[in-house]
Amino acid sequence: MNLAAPFQYSFMIEALLVSALVGTVCAILSCYLILKGWALMGDAVSHAVLPGVVGAYVLGIPLAVGAFIAGLTCAISTGWIKANSRIKEDTVMGIVFTGMFALGLVMFTQIKTDAHLNHILFGNILGIERDDLWATVIVSIATLLILLPLRKDLLLYCFDPAHARSLGLNTNRLHYLLLSVLAATIVASLQAVGILLVVAMLVTPGCTARLLTDRFDHMLIVAVVVTVLASCTGVYISFFINGATGACIVIAQALLFSLALVFAPKHGLIANKRSLR
Amino acid sequence: MPERLSIEVTDVTAVYANGHIALRNASFKLGPGTICALVGVNGSGKSTLFKTIMGFVRPAKGTVRIAGGTVEEARRQKIVAYVPQTEEVDWSFPVSVWDVVMMGRYGHMNFLRIPRAEDRRIVSESLDRVGMTEFKERQIGELSGGQKKRVFLARALAQRGQIILLDEPFTGVDVQTESAIIDLLRELRDEGHIMLVSTHNLGSVPEFCDQVVLVNRTILAAGPTETVFTEENLSLAFGGVLRQFHFDESTIQDHDGRTVKLLTDDERPLVFGKDGHLEYKDRLGREHLVKEREKEGRD
Numbered sequence: 001m002n003l004a005a006p007f008q009y010s011f012m013i014e015a016l017l018v019s020a021l022v023g024t025v026c027a028i029l030s031c032y033l034i035l036k037g038w039a040l041m042g043d044a045v046s047h048a049v050l051p052g053v054v055g056a057y058v059l060g061i062p063l064a065v066g067a068f069i070a071g072l073t074c075a076i077s078t079g080w081i082k083a084n085s086r087i088k089e090d091t092v093m094g095i096v097f098t099g100m101f102a103l104g105l106v107m108f109t110q111i112k113t114d115a116h117l118n119h120i121l122f123g124n125i126l127g128i129e130r131d132d133l134w135a136t137v138i139v140s141i142a143t144l145l146i147l148l149p150l151r152k153d154l155l156l157y158c159f160d161p162a163h164a165r166s167l168g169l170n171t172n173r174l175h176y177l178l179l180s181v182l183a184a185t186i187v188a189s190l191q192a193v194g195i196l197l198v199v200a201m202l203v204t205p206g207c208t209a210r211l212l213t214d215r216f217d218h219m220l221i222v223a224v225v226v227t228v229l230a231s232c233t234g235v236y237i238s239f240f241i242n243g244a245t246g247a248c249i250v251i252a253q254a255l256l257f258s259l260a261l262v263f264a265p266k267h268g269l270i271a272n273k274r275s276l277r
Numbered sequence: 278m279p280e281r282l283s284i285e286v287t288d289v290t291a292v293y294a295n296g297h298i299a300l301r302n303a304s305f306k307l308g309p310g311t312i313c314a315l316v317g318v319n320g321s322g323k324s325t326l327f328k329t330i331m332g333f334v335r336p337a338k339g340t341v342r343i344a345g346g347t348v349e350e351a352r353r354q355k356i357v358a359y360v361p362q363t364e365e366v367d368w369s370f371p372v373s374v375w376d377v378v379m380m381g382r383y384g385h386m387n388f389l390r391i392p393r394a395e396d397r398r399i400v401s402e403s404l405d406r407v408g409m410t411e412f413k414e415r416q417i418g419e420l421s422g423g424q425k426k427r428v429f430l431a432r433a434l435a436q437r438g439q440i441i442l443l444d445e446p447f448t449g450v451d452v453q454t455e456s457a458i459i460d461l462l463r464e465l466r467d468e469g470h471i472m473l474v475s476t477h478n479l480g481s482v483p484e485f486c487d488q489v490v491l492v493n494r495t496i497l498a499a500g501p502t503e504t505v506f507t508e509e510n511l512s513l514a515f516g517g518v519l520r521q522f523h524f525d526e527s528t529i530q531d532h533d534g535r536t537v538k539l540l541t542d543d544e545r546p547l548v549f550g551k552d553g554h555l556e557y558k559d560r561l562g563r564e565h566l567v568k569e570r571e572k573e574g575r576d
């Protein structure tokens with residue numbers, strides 16, 4: 001087996017670069033999601049994009065647009081139902097996203113699919129098409145351009161929304177901005193890991209980083225490093241086993257998380273044991 | 278600085294979403310260089326009044342004017358800083374004491390929120406003023422309850438608001454920290470700030486507040502401490518629920534004279550003289566009162 005073989009193919013180089021880019025976006029967003037307690041929201045929105053993707057396919061518009069609209073619809077209608085009924089948010093979310101996902105599945109089976117739509121469910125970065133590649137790159141960069149300048153405002157919003165408001169920050173706008181960025185990030189990750197596994201990209205990086213540091217700035221950096229490493233490892237390994245790239249990336253993420261869980265210097269299991277003694 | 282610093286609450290009625298009227302027809306006015314105590318029983322509407330002044334609760338009737346402008350204008354001009362009764366934050370959040378106090382400066386930074394040397398100076402000065410400098414690197418959850426309170430006080434100081442609203446800053450704070458905070462408030466008063474402080478610690482009110490607002494779902498009385506903080510008004514506000522110690526009904530005898538010692542564990546005692554006069558802890562600086570009382574004694 002030639003370990004350098006993957007690097008001889010331009011599609012592999014592209015896949016590595018794109019997955020590193022997508023991983024960076026996911027990693028940064030994930031730090032906010034886990035601190036805001038929005039892990040379930042990530043799961044919900046990612047499932048809810050399915051009817052949007054299929055609908056966009058039928059209408060012949062870019063899949064990313066359909067996915068984005070459906071994802072945002074899920075998030076916003078969840079907020080609306082919660083505000084106008086007595087049901088708790090997580091419960092509402094459970095109803096809305098499963099409903100939308102089921103609708104997507106029915107649409108999915110009703111139309112003549114090609115392999116293309118299958119990729120949306122499971123991701124297929126090694127066989128990614130030109131249009132989708134560019135859509136992924138553009139959405140990722142746009143998301144980064146929104147997240148990075150606003151990272152401190154978003155941090156304050158997640159930490160203490162009342163104080164953010166008293167300082168004159170528009171917390172409503174930040175709320176919807178974070179939701180939109182979530183939907184956009186999911187759109188960007190679809191090609192890499194697929195609908196079913198996106199939530200792993202939205203939750204694991206932040207959790208791993210959280211175990212390793214107590215400073216938010218460091219958390220962002222650690223999350224990005226860990227995720228880029230996991231993404232590239234996943235793509236690299238999937239070349240040899242010939243497929244399931246998304247799953248390989250997610251397994252790599254989970255392994256790195258387990259390592260952090262056990263060996264993290266301050267919050268790891270071993271450190272906890274030691275401090276108990 | 279705004280032309281003339283003031284808080285004007287006029288005929289405010291505050292209603293919560295569930296229809297509960299927490300405050301009815303409340304009116305009072307504060308000018309610059311004031312420490313005003315906000316006193317009332319649990320549920321009397323103290324926190325509600327703060328939230329109304331902050332614009333978090335919109336008055337169903339009446340107006341709040343700050344420095345002559347609306348609440349929104351005051352927010353834009355960064356006039357008001359607010360320390361809520363309880364911080365509803367996730368204490369495991371990965372931010373340090375320094376980071377939290379720096380958040381108080383966000384309003385003064387550009388949109389990228391990059392701190393300048395000035396911001397760092399103010400943050401470190403604010404931490405110093407509440408005695409939390411040595412904890413600045415700590416993660417926010419690794420502090421005691423009183424230390425957490427001090428950090429959020431420092432954040433309010435770092436905002437450099439001309440008006441500071443403190444909702445029960447002394448609850449769960451030790452005696453030493455309490456007097457440090459009181460000294461700090463006095464300094465700020467001398468600099469011309471307005472401070473509105475809610476407290477259940479009645480004994481300390483005459484010691485550092487020059488104005489008092491008594492609330493019980495409306496404003497019962499508002500004005501200078503000497504005239505408003507009377508036994509009569511307090512029984513109106515508390516309806517006889519205050520603990521009392523009547524010297525003439527106690528085992529204390531005449532020969533004990535005035536050498537009786539009063540100890541309390543966390544709250545300062547509030548002492549009224551024979552005719553319901555407010556009595557102070559220190560004679561120092563209140564020589565005129567001592568003289569007056571003496572004269573009354575002779576009459």
Ligand SMILES: Nc1ncnc2c1ncn2[C@@H]1O[C@H](COP(=O)(O)OP(=O)(O)OP(=O)(O)O)[C@@H](O)[C@H]1O
Binds near residue numbers: 297299317321322362
């Ligand atoms: N979010 C809310 N929704 C509905 N009612 C509320 C809400 N917050 C407070 N209240 C009610 O409004 C009244 C005034 O509450 P507030 O918090 O202003 O009291 P307080 O004077 O600050 O009391 P404490 O001394 O206990 O802090 C209470 O009867 C309370 O039950």
Ligand SMILES: [Mg+2]
Binds near residue numbers: 323324325362444
């Ligand atoms: Mg209160």
